Amino acid sequence: MSSSVHLACTLVPQTCSTFTHSKEVKSPTHSIFNQWRGRLPTQFNQPKFLSGIIVKERALKIPFFTAAKAHVIEGEKENDSSYSETTPPFDLKTYMRQKGNSVNRALEEAVPLRSPEALYEPMRYSLFAGGKRVRPLLCISACELVGGNEATAMPSACAAEMIHTMSLMHDDLPYMDDDDLRRGKPTAHKAFGETAAVLSGDVMLLLAFEHVAAATPGAPPDRVARAVGELARAAGRDGLVAGQIVDVCSEGSGEVGLERLEYIHLHKTAALLEGAVVAGGMLGGGTEEEIGRLRRFARCIGLLFQVVDDILDVTKSSTELGKTAGKDVAAEKVTYPKMLGLEGSRELAEELRKEAKEQLMGFDPEKAMPLVALTDFIACRNN
């Protein structure tokens, strides 16, 4: 596969730990990674205290870590009157189902089956193949967190999902990740051919921006323009596609260190999560300080997402995953388990989860609950 890429892929070192556009926002993982350089992995096995709040363990239906389970914050019983002993735990499952249904309805409206079917069928096939709608949920939750509402965020939420989906359609192509399976079904190019997969991906990308620009109700146009710019940056040259090309260039290379691995995952995974969260925050009218915290939060969960992904690729079967398992190993891709070992990767994941939640501490706790719970979900998922 790398034989089809004729250029050596070089990195400017200072881009490895920060997004080049946000010089004031250093990668939150920079400090975490510094602790890891040269450190031996340790067994993760104990519940942890988070910033003085007593954490009660509660099992989700799909536990991942044998020891780590989803944590639901019960509150500082002594000091914080905004919590009471009777505050019910946050029902993430219902939240995800309800918001997911809203997102699916909106996607159905945005991408109906129409002419030319050769474009719309592959788009819809890929969009409605399943998926947890994590990016749309993050966008909506972030918008509501800063005082906005679901309707305002929805077109951008859909756009984030469209961008994510088209990137998978292109990633799966034979001369890239060469995947036959995605979300348990044949990939788009296997079902419809490479031409349709490339062009449908292109059109879905365009549709994402058309949709945000044309269909965002209740937000001032400057916020809409900012959201467009944010999503475009996050998906493009400082984000998703940049991570993908460096990832492809790095396959089979024995020289990839922790910095390059961080670059790949910050760009390939975290960037679009960040774009979704920040676009939501912008549309909801967040201050620059709030948007900064949302940005850092998103980078943590983005890296967390990928660390867990790498771990699942090693520990789960294709059926459980819904995509081809063991591919990273087979393709000699650099992964966290390969760099840090399995237990070391699990410990890193827990550190990232902790830091993500710290970024949410300054917000209204009740409005922050979905994002806190989503963080735990990302950490504990099984596929």
Place this chain on the structure above:
Amino acid sequence: MSSSVHLACTLVPQTCSTFTHSKEVKSPTHSIFNQWRGRLPTQFNQPKFLSGIIVKERALKIPFFTAAKAHVIEGEKENDSSYSETTPPFDLKTYMRQKGNSVNRALEEAVPLRSPEALYEPMRYSLFAGGKRVRPLLCISACELVGGNEATAMPSACAAEMIHTMSLMHDDLPYMDDDDLRRGKPTAHKAFGETAAVLSGDVMLLLAFEHVAAATPGAPPDRVARAVGELARAAGRDGLVAGQIVDVCSEGSGEVGLERLEYIHLHKTAALLEGAVVAGGMLGGGTEEEIGRLRRFARCIGLLFQVVDDILDVTKSSTELGKTAGKDVAAEKVTYPKMLGLEGSRELAEELRKEAKEQLMGFDPEKAMPLVALTDFIACRNN
């Protein structure tokens, strides 16, 4: 090639002659095409009067039609005091060179060489391989026509060129148009591999929208958002990519009629020209009526562009064209010469040129000169 497309490509008949989003703006070519159905092609050989204005022939340095030459409007000497006998003819060559240089400087700034080079080198290679910058010029001219300025239009002008360039990068891929040559050089996938061609194309598309959203000076945000929506629509599901998929589906098919040919060209070529023109008009503050006329103008020149393209593919060599000649015939593509004959196609081109200019009649004649001259240039070009 069509064997890689697994779906039959059906068209809803009413989409053939209009853009589905603009029900109020029927295709200007609808009436022109109705004259052509069943009509025998005639020899085009005489200069024509345009709406009562006496047209003086003037040769460009690269004449195409042996009889048709670039026309420069000298004005209605009896009635129109805005013209005088001493009004110098419009120097399109200098205009194109000056504006082209401005566009190239802006593109250099928007797409510098930076990390990761594996993305930026193919982008720059394709962007700076030549090209007349017709779409940026149209965007800038339309903006200035309605009272705006070059600086405001420039990011969208660059975006139109980026979108156009990325569509070529993807179009040239082996399982699509399978071109080895473009603008006289190896195509992007031949130079850098398919992975880089696909991903660089994706990132250039994203960069186009990031650029418009983040870098448009002096325009109210609502106009910026509208311009984004217009470009996204024009390039996507109601435009360029839609035309491309229908074109691919139609190859080798014996059943393509004039309606499908019109659909393909209105979408594959005219749509992005329309997007560039209309985005420019929106950013410059044009009224809805002015934007409607600009839209119709653009559709005429878009179709004109393709009619001439089809004619050149039959009549010119690869060296003269700067791309692989004779490919349409070899690929059994449906073209205007194939449907109407060579002389019939030339006559159709002249009709389209005439109608395009009629749409510009209501504007300030001096401000309209670049677009009038560009229309003639499109009609008379050699490559």
